[in-house]
Amino acid sequence: xxxxxxSDAVVSSPTTTRIKGVVYAFQSGGTRVxxxxxxxxxxxxxxxxxxxxxxxxxxxxxxxxxxTTPVTIYVPEQTVTQLDKDxxxxxxxxxxxxxxxxxxxxxNIASGEVADRLSxxxxxxxxxxLYDRYLNVTSLVIKGKVERTLCNVAxxxxxxxxxxxxxxxxxxxxxxxxxxxxxxxxxxxxxAVAVERERTGGAIAGxxxxxxxxxxxxxxxxSAGILGGKVTWPSAILKHTSIDGGSxxxxxxxxxxxxxxxxxxxxxxxxxxxxxxxxxxxxxxxxIHE
Numbered sequence: 001x002x003x004x005x006x007s008d009a010v011v012s013s014p015t016t017t018r019i020k021g022v023v024y025a026f027q028s029g030g031t032r033v034x035x036x037x038x039x040x041x042x043x044x045x046x047x048x049x050x051x052x053x054x055x056x057x058x059x060x061x062x063x064x065x066x067x068t069t070p071v072t073i074y075v076p077e078q079t080v081t082q083l084d085k086d087x088x089x090x091x092x093x094x095x096x097x098x099x100x101x102x103x104x105x106x107x108n109i110a111s112g113e114v115a116d117r118l119s120x121x122x123x124x125x126x127x128x129x130l131y132d133r134y135l136n137v138t139s140l141v142i143k144g145k146v147e148r149t150l151c152n153v154a155x156x157x158x159x160x161x162x163x164x165x166x167x168x169x170x171x172x173x174x175x176x177x178x179x180x181x182x183x184x185x186x187x188x189x190x191x192a193v194a195v196e197r198e199r200t201g202g203a204i205a206g207x208x209x210x211x212x213x214x215x216x217x218x219x220x221x222x223s224a225g226i227l228g229g230k231v232t233w234p235s236a237i238l239k240h241t242s243i244d245g246g247s248x249x250x251x252x253x254x255x256x257x258x259x260x261x262x263x264x265x266x267x268x269x270x271x272x273x274x275x276x277x278x279x280x281x282x283x284x285x286x287x288i289h290e
Contacts, residue, residue: 015065017109019102020058021121022169023051023075025094026130033094033125035080041072041098041274063106068204072274074098075125093128100271100283101256124284131280134234138220138250141236151252151275154282155219157183157245157261157268179245183263185219187249187273188212190256205256212258215249222246259283 019040023033032055039048040059051057063069077096084090099121108114126134135146146152159180194211198204205211221238222245232244241247254276261268271288273281 015063015106017061017063017104017115017118018058019061019071019073019118019121020056021119021123022055023057023123023125024055025092026124026126031082033080033082036075036094036125037078038073038075038123041074042070061104063104063109065106067105069104070274071102071104072098072100073121073123075123077128094125095128095131095280097123097125098274098279098281099123100259100281100288101274103272122284124282126280126282134248138234138248141220141234142250146250149278150250151254151277151279151281153187153249153252153257153259153273153275154280154284155185155247155249155259155271155288156284157185157241157247157263157288159245159266179241179243180263180266181224181241181243181245183241183245183261183266183268184239185221185241185247185249186214186260186262187217187219187252188214188258188260189253190258195256206258215252215257217249217251219247219249222248253277259288261288 023036023038025031025033032051034051034053034055036051036055036057037048038051038057038059039046040061047059049057049059059073061069061071075094075097077094079091079093081089081091102114102118104114135148135152138146157179189212190206191211191213194205194208220234221241222232223235223238224232224242224244232242232246234248235242252275257273257275259271259273268288271283273283275281
């Protein structure tokens, strides 16, 4: 579809829904990426589509009967032909990127609890050269190596006002700072005992706080921006988010993770990330919001 995003058109029935948004590039002033392939990871046939000329995508989701349907959108590694600032065609290689994992049920879709978020699941994808640069710089910041073979998770903490802009794409994409400062990002991993308990017919994994195990990896927070706010960079000294709202949690093992946010005065929703070896997950606007 080439129409503007519309939150009132998300739910088509109690058994199906649609997830849609725009694919745009990191640190590009909101440049949309037309022709990008985008898929649903959990579906057996990896149902895929491509973004249209405006960088918009839309994918149907069939909900499981009486159970939670996990949904993770991803953009495979690919080379996309785009126009540069001078109008010339250039080939840009992008690394594979995965969204947060939605936990969908027929009840929360029918109630509209998550419908508004699904209607504007925008994905920031990273050019391979930019991602390599980030890995190298962050390795210096943490005085160790950020491993491409492990799982690296980007988290952007977004305030309510910036989150509301997601349906006003020109303003959303041109805004260089989507975030809120002074937030602390915490990540915990779903324990193997809880997973096995659910597999053998016990309580749903993750349903009690003891199911989650803290991880030792600390987030690397992004600076508020240099070069007039157009470029953010990993900080060696920040212990919380800057106004950029960005952070990265690196070198995570494969597993299912919960991302929580603490702040002196604001409350934020919880997000989930499915990690596999070599995966880059971007829990970015609008998945984390007030």
